[in-house]
Amino acid sequence: MNTIQFTVVIPLYNKSECIVRALQSVHAQHHQAAEIIVVDDGSTDDSPQKVIDLGLPNLRLVRQTNQGVSAARNKGVKAASSDYVAFLDADDTWSPFFLARMAELVQRFPQAGLFASRYQKVLDNGEYIDAKIALTNWAPEGYEMDNYFEVAANGDLPFTMSSLVVDKTTFNQLGGFPVGEWMGEDQSFYVQAALKSRIAYSPAIESFYFLGAPGSACDKAPPTQLCPFAERLLSAIKNGEVAHTAMAHKYVATHICDLAKRNIKHRLYGQALQLLANPVARAKPLHWSAYLMLSVCRSTLSRVSFGLIR
Known part of the structure:
Protein backbone atom coordinates (compact mmCIF):
# COMPACT_ATOMS: atom_id res chain seq x y z
CA MET A 1 0.00 0.00 0.00
CA GLY A 215 -15.38 36.14 4.57
CA SER A 216 -17.73 33.76 2.78
CA ALA A 217 -18.60 35.30 -0.58
CA CYS A 218 -21.96 33.52 -0.58
CA ASP A 219 -22.95 35.06 2.75
CA LYS A 220 -21.96 38.57 1.66
CA ALA A 221 -23.58 38.59 -1.77
CA PRO A 222 -25.79 35.61 -2.62
CA PRO A 223 -25.93 34.88 -6.36
CA THR A 224 -29.14 35.91 -8.11
CA GLN A 225 -28.74 33.48 -10.99
CA LEU A 226 -27.73 29.87 -11.50
CA CYS A 227 -24.05 29.18 -11.07
CA PRO A 228 -22.15 28.22 -14.23
CA PHE A 229 -21.82 24.56 -13.22
CA ALA A 230 -25.62 24.23 -13.11
CA GLU A 231 -26.02 25.92 -16.49
CA ARG A 232 -23.43 23.57 -17.98
CA LEU A 233 -25.15 20.54 -16.49
CA LEU A 234 -28.51 21.62 -17.95
CA SER A 235 -26.84 21.98 -21.36
CA ALA A 236 -25.36 18.49 -20.99
CA ILE A 237 -28.80 17.11 -20.14
CA LYS A 238 -30.28 18.84 -23.19
CA ASN A 239 -27.53 17.40 -25.39
CA GLY A 240 -28.18 13.85 -24.16
CA GLU A 241 -24.88 13.58 -22.28
CA VAL A 242 -26.39 12.62 -18.91
CA ALA A 243 -27.65 9.12 -18.17
CA HIS A 244 -29.84 9.84 -15.13
CA THR A 245 -31.64 12.98 -16.28
CA ALA A 246 -34.32 12.99 -13.58
CA MET A 247 -31.75 12.94 -10.78
CA ALA A 248 -29.58 15.51 -12.58
CA HIS A 249 -32.59 17.83 -12.84
CA LYS A 250 -33.28 17.27 -9.14
CA TYR A 251 -29.64 18.12 -8.40
CA VAL A 252 -29.97 21.45 -10.23
CA ALA A 253 -33.29 22.06 -8.46
CA THR A 254 -31.51 21.60 -5.13
CA HIS A 255 -29.02 24.24 -6.19
CA ILE A 256 -31.79 26.65 -7.22
CA CYS A 257 -33.63 26.20 -3.93
CA ASP A 258 -30.41 26.74 -1.99
CA LEU A 259 -29.79 30.02 -3.85
CA ALA A 260 -33.39 31.07 -3.18
CA LYS A 261 -32.92 30.35 0.53
CA ARG A 262 -29.76 32.47 0.60
CA ASN A 263 -31.57 35.37 -1.08
CA ILE A 264 -34.51 35.09 1.33
CA LYS A 265 -32.05 35.23 4.22
CA HIS A 266 -30.77 38.54 2.81
CA ARG A 267 -34.34 39.82 2.24
CA LEU A 268 -33.88 39.73 -1.53
CA TYR A 269 -37.34 38.31 -2.14
CA GLY A 270 -37.63 39.44 -5.74
CA GLN A 271 -34.40 37.67 -6.64
CA ALA A 272 -35.58 34.54 -4.84
CA LEU A 273 -38.81 34.57 -6.85
CA GLN A 274 -36.88 34.96 -10.10
CA LEU A 275 -34.79 31.91 -9.25
CA LEU A 276 -37.83 29.86 -8.28
CA ALA A 277 -39.51 30.78 -11.57
CA ASN A 278 -37.11 28.42 -13.31
CA PRO A 279 -39.23 25.33 -14.14
CA VAL A 280 -36.37 23.01 -13.14
CA ALA A 281 -36.84 24.13 -9.52
CA ARG A 282 -40.09 22.14 -9.36
CA ALA A 283 -38.05 18.92 -9.36
CA LYS A 284 -37.81 19.60 -5.59
CA PRO A 285 -41.53 20.25 -5.05
CA LEU A 286 -41.58 20.58 -1.27
CA HIS A 287 -38.62 22.95 -1.12
CA TRP A 288 -39.81 24.89 -4.17
CA SER A 289 -43.31 25.46 -2.79
CA ALA A 290 -42.04 26.36 0.69
CA TYR A 291 -39.53 28.94 -0.55
CA LEU A 292 -42.01 30.30 -3.07
CA MET A 293 -44.64 30.87 -0.39
CA LEU A 294 -42.07 32.36 1.98
CA SER A 295 -40.79 34.75 -0.69
CA VAL A 296 -44.28 35.90 -1.65
CA CYS A 297 -45.40 36.40 1.95
CA ARG A 298 -42.32 38.27 3.08
CA SER A 299 -42.24 40.38 -0.07
CA THR A 300 -45.85 41.38 0.54
CA LEU A 301 -45.19 42.17 4.21
CA SER A 302 -42.19 44.27 3.26
CA ARG A 303 -44.22 46.35 0.83
CA VAL A 304 -47.02 46.80 3.39
CA SER A 305 -44.54 47.82 6.10
CA PHE A 306 -42.88 50.29 3.75
CA GLY A 307 -46.25 51.77 2.88
CA LEU A 308 -47.17 52.21 6.54
CA ILE A 309 -43.87 53.90 7.30
CA ARG A 310 -44.38 56.35 4.45
Missing part, protein backbone atom coordinates in the same frame (compact mmCIF):
# COMPACT_ATOMS: atom_id res chain seq x y z
CA ASN A 2 2.88 2.37 0.76
CA THR A 3 3.87 2.29 -2.90
CA ILE A 4 0.87 4.57 -3.61
CA GLN A 5 2.10 8.12 -3.30
CA PHE A 6 0.06 11.25 -2.74
CA THR A 7 0.76 14.92 -3.24
CA VAL A 8 -1.32 17.10 -0.93
CA VAL A 9 -2.39 20.45 -2.39
CA ILE A 10 -3.53 23.18 0.01
CA PRO A 11 -4.69 26.55 -1.37
CA LEU A 12 -3.93 29.35 1.07
CA TYR A 13 -5.31 32.85 1.38
CA ASN A 14 -5.21 34.67 4.73
CA LYS A 15 -5.77 31.62 6.95
CA SER A 16 -3.39 32.44 9.77
CA GLU A 17 -5.82 31.10 12.38
CA CYS A 18 -6.06 27.58 10.95
CA ILE A 19 -3.30 26.70 8.45
CA VAL A 20 -1.09 25.13 11.11
CA ARG A 21 -3.99 22.93 12.26
CA ALA A 22 -4.54 21.72 8.68
CA LEU A 23 -0.86 20.98 8.11
CA GLN A 24 -0.53 19.15 11.42
CA SER A 25 -3.37 16.83 10.37
CA VAL A 26 -1.44 16.05 7.17
CA HIS A 27 1.78 15.44 9.08
CA ALA A 28 -0.09 13.04 11.42
CA GLN A 29 -1.11 10.68 8.60
CA HIS A 30 -0.32 6.98 9.06
CA HIS A 31 0.22 6.83 5.30
CA GLN A 32 2.60 9.75 4.88
CA ALA A 33 2.22 12.11 1.91
CA ALA A 34 5.10 12.11 -0.56
CA GLU A 35 4.90 15.90 -0.71
CA ILE A 36 2.78 18.79 0.49
CA ILE A 37 2.32 21.81 -1.78
CA VAL A 38 0.85 24.92 -0.20
CA VAL A 39 -0.12 27.46 -2.85
CA ASP A 40 -0.19 30.94 -1.33
CA ASP A 41 -2.73 32.93 -3.33
CA GLY A 42 -1.38 36.38 -2.44
CA SER A 43 -2.00 36.29 1.31
CA THR A 44 -1.65 39.59 3.16
CA ASP A 45 -1.43 38.09 6.66
CA ASP A 46 1.27 35.96 8.30
CA SER A 47 -0.11 32.58 7.20
CA PRO A 48 2.71 31.92 4.65
CA GLN A 49 5.30 32.57 7.37
CA LYS A 50 3.49 30.11 9.66
CA VAL A 51 3.80 27.49 6.91
CA ILE A 52 7.54 28.12 6.69
CA ASP A 53 8.01 28.15 10.46
CA LEU A 54 6.36 24.75 10.81
CA GLY A 55 9.40 23.28 9.06
CA LEU A 56 7.84 20.15 7.55
CA PRO A 57 10.53 18.39 5.47
CA ASN A 58 8.32 17.38 2.53
CA LEU A 59 6.56 20.73 2.16
CA ARG A 60 6.85 23.30 -0.62
CA LEU A 61 5.38 26.80 -0.48
CA VAL A 62 4.45 28.08 -3.94
CA ARG A 63 3.44 31.72 -4.31
CA GLN A 64 1.22 33.49 -6.82
CA THR A 65 -0.59 36.81 -7.06
CA ASN A 66 -4.19 36.60 -5.91
CA GLN A 67 -6.13 34.70 -8.60
CA GLY A 68 -8.64 32.68 -6.60
CA VAL A 69 -8.86 29.19 -5.18
CA SER A 70 -9.36 27.46 -8.54
CA ALA A 71 -6.15 28.90 -9.98
CA ALA A 72 -4.32 27.98 -6.77
CA ARG A 73 -5.49 24.37 -6.91
CA ASN A 74 -4.68 24.09 -10.61
CA LYS A 75 -1.18 25.41 -9.98
CA GLY A 76 -0.69 22.94 -7.14
CA VAL A 77 -1.71 19.99 -9.29
CA LYS A 78 0.59 21.13 -12.09
CA ALA A 79 3.51 21.19 -9.65
CA ALA A 80 2.63 17.79 -8.13
CA SER A 81 5.05 14.93 -8.73
CA SER A 82 2.74 12.12 -7.53
CA ASP A 83 0.14 10.28 -9.61
CA TYR A 84 -2.54 11.01 -6.99
CA VAL A 85 -3.42 14.43 -5.60
CA ALA A 86 -5.27 14.94 -2.32
CA PHE A 87 -6.87 18.33 -1.71
CA LEU A 88 -7.20 19.93 1.70
CA ASP A 89 -8.59 23.41 2.33
CA ALA A 90 -6.69 25.45 4.90
CA ASP A 91 -9.82 25.56 7.11
CA ASP A 92 -10.23 21.79 7.30
CA THR A 93 -8.52 18.71 8.72
CA TRP A 94 -8.20 14.97 8.18
CA SER A 95 -8.32 12.03 10.53
CA PRO A 96 -4.92 10.28 10.79
CA PHE A 97 -6.24 7.56 8.46
CA PHE A 98 -7.49 9.63 5.52
CA LEU A 99 -4.62 8.91 3.12
CA ALA A 100 -4.51 5.26 4.20
CA ARG A 101 -8.22 4.98 3.39
CA MET A 102 -7.64 6.62 0.01
CA ALA A 103 -4.78 4.22 -0.73
CA GLU A 104 -7.13 1.31 0.00
CA LEU A 105 -9.68 2.73 -2.46
CA VAL A 106 -7.00 3.19 -5.13
CA GLN A 107 -5.94 -0.42 -4.72
CA ARG A 108 -9.48 -1.75 -4.72
CA PHE A 109 -10.79 0.43 -7.56
CA PRO A 110 -7.83 1.24 -9.83
CA GLN A 111 -10.19 2.08 -12.69
CA ALA A 112 -11.65 5.06 -10.82
CA GLY A 113 -10.41 8.59 -11.34
CA LEU A 114 -11.74 10.17 -8.16
CA PHE A 115 -11.62 8.74 -4.63
CA ALA A 116 -13.48 10.21 -1.68
CA SER A 117 -14.79 9.64 1.84
CA ARG A 118 -17.64 10.80 4.03
CA TYR A 119 -17.03 13.76 6.33
CA GLN A 120 -18.27 15.57 9.40
CA LYS A 121 -19.09 19.25 9.76
CA VAL A 122 -17.52 21.22 12.60
CA LEU A 123 -19.59 24.10 13.99
CA ASP A 124 -18.23 27.37 15.38
CA ASN A 125 -18.62 26.03 18.93
CA GLY A 126 -16.46 23.01 18.14
CA GLU A 127 -19.35 20.54 17.88
CA TYR A 128 -18.93 17.77 15.30
CA ILE A 129 -22.05 16.74 13.36
CA ASP A 130 -22.51 14.18 10.61
CA ALA A 131 -23.22 15.53 7.16
CA LYS A 132 -26.70 14.49 6.02
CA ILE A 133 -25.64 12.36 3.09
CA ALA A 134 -28.30 10.19 1.44
CA LEU A 135 -26.03 7.23 0.74
CA THR A 136 -27.51 4.17 -0.95
CA ASN A 137 -24.55 1.93 -0.12
CA TRP A 138 -22.71 1.59 3.19
CA ALA A 139 -20.18 -1.11 2.27
CA PRO A 140 -17.36 -0.55 4.80
CA GLU A 141 -14.66 -1.55 2.32
CA GLY A 142 -15.88 1.11 -0.12
CA TYR A 143 -17.67 0.91 -3.45
CA GLU A 144 -17.99 2.59 -6.81
CA MET A 145 -20.56 5.40 -6.67
CA ASP A 146 -22.63 5.36 -9.83
CA ASN A 147 -25.43 7.58 -8.49
CA TYR A 148 -23.69 10.85 -7.59
CA PHE A 149 -26.61 13.06 -8.67
CA GLU A 150 -29.13 10.97 -6.72
CA VAL A 151 -27.06 11.20 -3.55
CA ALA A 152 -26.26 14.90 -3.94
CA ALA A 153 -29.88 15.83 -4.79
CA ASN A 154 -31.31 14.26 -1.64
CA GLY A 155 -29.01 15.61 1.05
CA ASP A 156 -25.60 17.10 1.59
CA LEU A 157 -22.94 16.56 -1.04
CA PRO A 158 -21.32 13.14 -0.51
CA PHE A 159 -17.83 14.65 -0.29
CA THR A 160 -16.05 17.99 -0.06
CA MET A 161 -12.80 19.22 -1.58
CA SER A 162 -11.10 18.19 1.65
CA SER A 163 -12.30 14.59 1.44
CA LEU A 164 -11.22 13.61 -2.04
CA VAL A 165 -8.25 12.46 -4.07
CA VAL A 166 -7.97 12.61 -7.84
CA ASP A 167 -5.79 10.76 -10.29
CA LYS A 168 -3.64 13.44 -11.94
CA THR A 169 -4.33 12.16 -15.46
CA THR A 170 -8.07 12.27 -14.78
CA PHE A 171 -7.73 15.79 -13.37
CA ASN A 172 -6.17 16.98 -16.60
CA GLN A 173 -8.80 15.20 -18.69
CA LEU A 174 -11.55 16.91 -16.70
CA GLY A 175 -9.95 20.30 -17.33
CA GLY A 176 -9.16 21.16 -13.74
CA PHE A 177 -11.09 23.86 -11.86
CA PRO A 178 -12.81 26.71 -13.70
CA VAL A 179 -11.06 30.01 -13.03
CA GLY A 180 -12.95 33.24 -12.44
CA GLU A 181 -16.37 31.85 -11.51
CA TRP A 182 -18.01 33.52 -8.50
CA MET A 183 -19.34 30.35 -6.87
CA GLY A 184 -19.53 26.61 -7.42
CA GLU A 185 -16.00 25.84 -8.67
CA ASP A 186 -15.97 22.75 -6.46
CA GLN A 187 -19.33 21.47 -7.69
CA SER A 188 -18.25 22.12 -11.28
CA PHE A 189 -15.41 19.67 -10.74
CA TYR A 190 -17.67 17.13 -9.02
CA VAL A 191 -20.17 17.26 -11.89
CA GLN A 192 -17.46 16.73 -14.48
CA ALA A 193 -16.13 13.78 -12.49
CA ALA A 194 -19.61 12.27 -12.24
CA LEU A 195 -20.18 12.66 -15.99
CA LYS A 196 -16.78 11.64 -17.33
CA SER A 197 -14.99 9.56 -14.72
CA ARG A 198 -15.65 6.92 -12.08
CA ILE A 199 -15.90 7.65 -8.37
CA ALA A 200 -14.71 5.28 -5.64
CA TYR A 201 -16.20 6.09 -2.25
CA SER A 202 -15.76 5.14 1.39
CA PRO A 203 -18.59 5.77 3.90
CA ALA A 204 -16.01 6.06 6.68
CA ILE A 205 -15.62 9.56 8.12
CA GLU A 206 -12.04 10.65 7.50
CA SER A 207 -12.40 14.41 6.89
CA PHE A 208 -13.65 17.38 8.90
CA TYR A 209 -15.24 20.38 7.23
CA PHE A 210 -15.12 23.51 9.39
CA LEU A 211 -18.11 25.82 8.99
CA GLY A 212 -18.31 29.49 9.72
CA ALA A 213 -15.07 30.54 8.03
CA PRO A 214 -14.95 34.35 7.86
Whole structure:
Protein backbone atom coordinates (compact mmCIF):
# COMPACT_ATOMS: atom_id res chain seq x y z
CA MET A 1 0.00 0.00 0.00
CA ASN A 2 2.88 2.37 0.76
CA THR A 3 3.87 2.29 -2.90
CA ILE A 4 0.87 4.57 -3.61
CA GLN A 5 2.10 8.12 -3.30
CA PHE A 6 0.06 11.25 -2.74
CA THR A 7 0.76 14.92 -3.24
CA VAL A 8 -1.32 17.10 -0.93
CA VAL A 9 -2.39 20.45 -2.39
CA ILE A 10 -3.53 23.18 0.01
CA PRO A 11 -4.69 26.55 -1.37
CA LEU A 12 -3.93 29.35 1.07
CA TYR A 13 -5.31 32.85 1.38
CA ASN A 14 -5.21 34.67 4.73
CA LYS A 15 -5.77 31.62 6.95
CA SER A 16 -3.39 32.44 9.77
CA GLU A 17 -5.82 31.10 12.38
CA CYS A 18 -6.06 27.58 10.95
CA ILE A 19 -3.30 26.70 8.45
CA VAL A 20 -1.09 25.13 11.11
CA ARG A 21 -3.99 22.93 12.26
CA ALA A 22 -4.54 21.72 8.68
CA LEU A 23 -0.86 20.98 8.11
CA GLN A 24 -0.53 19.15 11.42
CA SER A 25 -3.37 16.83 10.37
CA VAL A 26 -1.44 16.05 7.17
CA HIS A 27 1.78 15.44 9.08
CA ALA A 28 -0.09 13.04 11.42
CA GLN A 29 -1.11 10.68 8.60
CA HIS A 30 -0.32 6.98 9.06
CA HIS A 31 0.22 6.83 5.30
CA GLN A 32 2.60 9.75 4.88
CA ALA A 33 2.22 12.11 1.91
CA ALA A 34 5.10 12.11 -0.56
CA GLU A 35 4.90 15.90 -0.71
CA ILE A 36 2.78 18.79 0.49
CA ILE A 37 2.32 21.81 -1.78
CA VAL A 38 0.85 24.92 -0.20
CA VAL A 39 -0.12 27.46 -2.85
CA ASP A 40 -0.19 30.94 -1.33
CA ASP A 41 -2.73 32.93 -3.33
CA GLY A 42 -1.38 36.38 -2.44
CA SER A 43 -2.00 36.29 1.31
CA THR A 44 -1.65 39.59 3.16
CA ASP A 45 -1.43 38.09 6.66
CA ASP A 46 1.27 35.96 8.30
CA SER A 47 -0.11 32.58 7.20
CA PRO A 48 2.71 31.92 4.65
CA GLN A 49 5.30 32.57 7.37
CA LYS A 50 3.49 30.11 9.66
CA VAL A 51 3.80 27.49 6.91
CA ILE A 52 7.54 28.12 6.69
CA ASP A 53 8.01 28.15 10.46
CA LEU A 54 6.36 24.75 10.81
CA GLY A 55 9.40 23.28 9.06
CA LEU A 56 7.84 20.15 7.55
CA PRO A 57 10.53 18.39 5.47
CA ASN A 58 8.32 17.38 2.53
CA LEU A 59 6.56 20.73 2.16
CA ARG A 60 6.85 23.30 -0.62
CA LEU A 61 5.38 26.80 -0.48
CA VAL A 62 4.45 28.08 -3.94
CA ARG A 63 3.44 31.72 -4.31
CA GLN A 64 1.22 33.49 -6.82
CA THR A 65 -0.59 36.81 -7.06
CA ASN A 66 -4.19 36.60 -5.91
CA GLN A 67 -6.13 34.70 -8.60
CA GLY A 68 -8.64 32.68 -6.60
CA VAL A 69 -8.86 29.19 -5.18
CA SER A 70 -9.36 27.46 -8.54
CA ALA A 71 -6.15 28.90 -9.98
CA ALA A 72 -4.32 27.98 -6.77
CA ARG A 73 -5.49 24.37 -6.91
CA ASN A 74 -4.68 24.09 -10.61
CA LYS A 75 -1.18 25.41 -9.98
CA GLY A 76 -0.69 22.94 -7.14
CA VAL A 77 -1.71 19.99 -9.29
CA LYS A 78 0.59 21.13 -12.09
CA ALA A 79 3.51 21.19 -9.65
CA ALA A 80 2.63 17.79 -8.13
CA SER A 81 5.05 14.93 -8.73
CA SER A 82 2.74 12.12 -7.53
CA ASP A 83 0.14 10.28 -9.61
CA TYR A 84 -2.54 11.01 -6.99
CA VAL A 85 -3.42 14.43 -5.60
CA ALA A 86 -5.27 14.94 -2.32
CA PHE A 87 -6.87 18.33 -1.71
CA LEU A 88 -7.20 19.93 1.70
CA ASP A 89 -8.59 23.41 2.33
CA ALA A 90 -6.69 25.45 4.90
CA ASP A 91 -9.82 25.56 7.11
CA ASP A 92 -10.23 21.79 7.30
CA THR A 93 -8.52 18.71 8.72
CA TRP A 94 -8.20 14.97 8.18
CA SER A 95 -8.32 12.03 10.53
CA PRO A 96 -4.92 10.28 10.79
CA PHE A 97 -6.24 7.56 8.46
CA PHE A 98 -7.49 9.63 5.52
CA LEU A 99 -4.62 8.91 3.12
CA ALA A 100 -4.51 5.26 4.20
CA ARG A 101 -8.22 4.98 3.39
CA MET A 102 -7.64 6.62 0.01
CA ALA A 103 -4.78 4.22 -0.73
CA GLU A 104 -7.13 1.31 0.00
CA LEU A 105 -9.68 2.73 -2.46
CA VAL A 106 -7.00 3.19 -5.13
CA GLN A 107 -5.94 -0.42 -4.72
CA ARG A 108 -9.48 -1.75 -4.72
CA PHE A 109 -10.79 0.43 -7.56
CA PRO A 110 -7.83 1.24 -9.83
CA GLN A 111 -10.19 2.08 -12.69
CA ALA A 112 -11.65 5.06 -10.82
CA GLY A 113 -10.41 8.59 -11.34
CA LEU A 114 -11.74 10.17 -8.16
CA PHE A 115 -11.62 8.74 -4.63
CA ALA A 116 -13.48 10.21 -1.68
CA SER A 117 -14.79 9.64 1.84
CA ARG A 118 -17.64 10.80 4.03
CA TYR A 119 -17.03 13.76 6.33
CA GLN A 120 -18.27 15.57 9.40
CA LYS A 121 -19.09 19.25 9.76
CA VAL A 122 -17.52 21.22 12.60
CA LEU A 123 -19.59 24.10 13.99
CA ASP A 124 -18.23 27.37 15.38
CA ASN A 125 -18.62 26.03 18.93
CA GLY A 126 -16.46 23.01 18.14
CA GLU A 127 -19.35 20.54 17.88
CA TYR A 128 -18.93 17.77 15.30
CA ILE A 129 -22.05 16.74 13.36
CA ASP A 130 -22.51 14.18 10.61
CA ALA A 131 -23.22 15.53 7.16
CA LYS A 132 -26.70 14.49 6.02
CA ILE A 133 -25.64 12.36 3.09
CA ALA A 134 -28.30 10.19 1.44
CA LEU A 135 -26.03 7.23 0.74
CA THR A 136 -27.51 4.17 -0.95
CA ASN A 137 -24.55 1.93 -0.12
CA TRP A 138 -22.71 1.59 3.19
CA ALA A 139 -20.18 -1.11 2.27
CA PRO A 140 -17.36 -0.55 4.80
CA GLU A 141 -14.66 -1.55 2.32
CA GLY A 142 -15.88 1.11 -0.12
CA TYR A 143 -17.67 0.91 -3.45
CA GLU A 144 -17.99 2.59 -6.81
CA MET A 145 -20.56 5.40 -6.67
CA ASP A 146 -22.63 5.36 -9.83
CA ASN A 147 -25.43 7.58 -8.49
CA TYR A 148 -23.69 10.85 -7.59
CA PHE A 149 -26.61 13.06 -8.67
CA GLU A 150 -29.13 10.97 -6.72
CA VAL A 151 -27.06 11.20 -3.55
CA ALA A 152 -26.26 14.90 -3.94
CA ALA A 153 -29.88 15.83 -4.79
CA ASN A 154 -31.31 14.26 -1.64
CA GLY A 155 -29.01 15.61 1.05
CA ASP A 156 -25.60 17.10 1.59
CA LEU A 157 -22.94 16.56 -1.04
CA PRO A 158 -21.32 13.14 -0.51
CA PHE A 159 -17.83 14.65 -0.29
CA THR A 160 -16.05 17.99 -0.06
CA MET A 161 -12.80 19.22 -1.58
CA SER A 162 -11.10 18.19 1.65
CA SER A 163 -12.30 14.59 1.44
CA LEU A 164 -11.22 13.61 -2.04
CA VAL A 165 -8.25 12.46 -4.07
CA VAL A 166 -7.97 12.61 -7.84
CA ASP A 167 -5.79 10.76 -10.29
CA LYS A 168 -3.64 13.44 -11.94
CA THR A 169 -4.33 12.16 -15.46
CA THR A 170 -8.07 12.27 -14.78
CA PHE A 171 -7.73 15.79 -13.37
CA ASN A 172 -6.17 16.98 -16.60
CA GLN A 173 -8.80 15.20 -18.69
CA LEU A 174 -11.55 16.91 -16.70
CA GLY A 175 -9.95 20.30 -17.33
CA GLY A 176 -9.16 21.16 -13.74
CA PHE A 177 -11.09 23.86 -11.86
CA PRO A 178 -12.81 26.71 -13.70
CA VAL A 179 -11.06 30.01 -13.03
CA GLY A 180 -12.95 33.24 -12.44
CA GLU A 181 -16.37 31.85 -11.51
CA TRP A 182 -18.01 33.52 -8.50
CA MET A 183 -19.34 30.35 -6.87
CA GLY A 184 -19.53 26.61 -7.42
CA GLU A 185 -16.00 25.84 -8.67
CA ASP A 186 -15.97 22.75 -6.46
CA GLN A 187 -19.33 21.47 -7.69
CA SER A 188 -18.25 22.12 -11.28
CA PHE A 189 -15.41 19.67 -10.74
CA TYR A 190 -17.67 17.13 -9.02
CA VAL A 191 -20.17 17.26 -11.89
CA GLN A 192 -17.46 16.73 -14.48
CA ALA A 193 -16.13 13.78 -12.49
CA ALA A 194 -19.61 12.27 -12.24
CA LEU A 195 -20.18 12.66 -15.99
CA LYS A 196 -16.78 11.64 -17.33
CA SER A 197 -14.99 9.56 -14.72
CA ARG A 198 -15.65 6.92 -12.08
CA ILE A 199 -15.90 7.65 -8.37
CA ALA A 200 -14.71 5.28 -5.64
CA TYR A 201 -16.20 6.09 -2.25
CA SER A 202 -15.76 5.14 1.39
CA PRO A 203 -18.59 5.77 3.90
CA ALA A 204 -16.01 6.06 6.68
CA ILE A 205 -15.62 9.56 8.12
CA GLU A 206 -12.04 10.65 7.50
CA SER A 207 -12.40 14.41 6.89
CA PHE A 208 -13.65 17.38 8.90
CA TYR A 209 -15.24 20.38 7.23
CA PHE A 210 -15.12 23.51 9.39
CA LEU A 211 -18.11 25.82 8.99
CA GLY A 212 -18.31 29.49 9.72
CA ALA A 213 -15.07 30.54 8.03
CA PRO A 214 -14.95 34.35 7.86
CA GLY A 215 -15.38 36.14 4.57
CA SER A 216 -17.73 33.76 2.78
CA ALA A 217 -18.60 35.30 -0.58
CA CYS A 218 -21.96 33.52 -0.58
CA ASP A 219 -22.95 35.06 2.75
CA LYS A 220 -21.96 38.57 1.66
CA ALA A 221 -23.58 38.59 -1.77
CA PRO A 222 -25.79 35.61 -2.62
CA PRO A 223 -25.93 34.88 -6.36
CA THR A 224 -29.14 35.91 -8.11
CA GLN A 225 -28.74 33.48 -10.99
CA LEU A 226 -27.73 29.87 -11.50
CA CYS A 227 -24.05 29.18 -11.07
CA PRO A 228 -22.15 28.22 -14.23
CA PHE A 229 -21.82 24.56 -13.22
CA ALA A 230 -25.62 24.23 -13.11
CA GLU A 231 -26.02 25.92 -16.49
CA ARG A 232 -23.43 23.57 -17.98
CA LEU A 233 -25.15 20.54 -16.49
CA LEU A 234 -28.51 21.62 -17.95
CA SER A 235 -26.84 21.98 -21.36
CA ALA A 236 -25.36 18.49 -20.99
CA ILE A 237 -28.80 17.11 -20.14
CA LYS A 238 -30.28 18.84 -23.19
CA ASN A 239 -27.53 17.40 -25.39
CA GLY A 240 -28.18 13.85 -24.16
CA GLU A 241 -24.88 13.58 -22.28
CA VAL A 242 -26.39 12.62 -18.91
CA ALA A 243 -27.65 9.12 -18.17
CA HIS A 244 -29.84 9.84 -15.13
CA THR A 245 -31.64 12.98 -16.28
CA ALA A 246 -34.32 12.99 -13.58
CA MET A 247 -31.75 12.94 -10.78
CA ALA A 248 -29.58 15.51 -12.58
CA HIS A 249 -32.59 17.83 -12.84
CA LYS A 250 -33.28 17.27 -9.14
CA TYR A 251 -29.64 18.12 -8.40
CA VAL A 252 -29.97 21.45 -10.23
CA ALA A 253 -33.29 22.06 -8.46
CA THR A 254 -31.51 21.60 -5.13
CA HIS A 255 -29.02 24.24 -6.19
CA ILE A 256 -31.79 26.65 -7.22
CA CYS A 257 -33.63 26.20 -3.93
CA ASP A 258 -30.41 26.74 -1.99
CA LEU A 259 -29.79 30.02 -3.85
CA ALA A 260 -33.39 31.07 -3.18
CA LYS A 261 -32.92 30.35 0.53
CA ARG A 262 -29.76 32.47 0.60
CA ASN A 263 -31.57 35.37 -1.08
CA ILE A 264 -34.51 35.09 1.33
CA LYS A 265 -32.05 35.23 4.22
CA HIS A 266 -30.77 38.54 2.81
CA ARG A 267 -34.34 39.82 2.24
CA LEU A 268 -33.88 39.73 -1.53
CA TYR A 269 -37.34 38.31 -2.14
CA GLY A 270 -37.63 39.44 -5.74
CA GLN A 271 -34.40 37.67 -6.64
CA ALA A 272 -35.58 34.54 -4.84
CA LEU A 273 -38.81 34.57 -6.85
CA GLN A 274 -36.88 34.96 -10.10
CA LEU A 275 -34.79 31.91 -9.25
CA LEU A 276 -37.83 29.86 -8.28
CA ALA A 277 -39.51 30.78 -11.57
CA ASN A 278 -37.11 28.42 -13.31
CA PRO A 279 -39.23 25.33 -14.14
CA VAL A 280 -36.37 23.01 -13.14
CA ALA A 281 -36.84 24.13 -9.52
CA ARG A 282 -40.09 22.14 -9.36
CA ALA A 283 -38.05 18.92 -9.36
CA LYS A 284 -37.81 19.60 -5.59
CA PRO A 285 -41.53 20.25 -5.05
CA LEU A 286 -41.58 20.58 -1.27
CA HIS A 287 -38.62 22.95 -1.12
CA TRP A 288 -39.81 24.89 -4.17
CA SER A 289 -43.31 25.46 -2.79
CA ALA A 290 -42.04 26.36 0.69
CA TYR A 291 -39.53 28.94 -0.55
CA LEU A 292 -42.01 30.30 -3.07
CA MET A 293 -44.64 30.87 -0.39
CA LEU A 294 -42.07 32.36 1.98
CA SER A 295 -40.79 34.75 -0.69
CA VAL A 296 -44.28 35.90 -1.65
CA CYS A 297 -45.40 36.40 1.95
CA ARG A 298 -42.32 38.27 3.08
CA SER A 299 -42.24 40.38 -0.07
CA THR A 300 -45.85 41.38 0.54
CA LEU A 301 -45.19 42.17 4.21
CA SER A 302 -42.19 44.27 3.26
CA ARG A 303 -44.22 46.35 0.83
CA VAL A 304 -47.02 46.80 3.39
CA SER A 305 -44.54 47.82 6.10
CA PHE A 306 -42.88 50.29 3.75
CA GLY A 307 -46.25 51.77 2.88
CA LEU A 308 -47.17 52.21 6.54
CA ILE A 309 -43.87 53.90 7.30
CA ARG A 310 -44.38 56.35 4.45
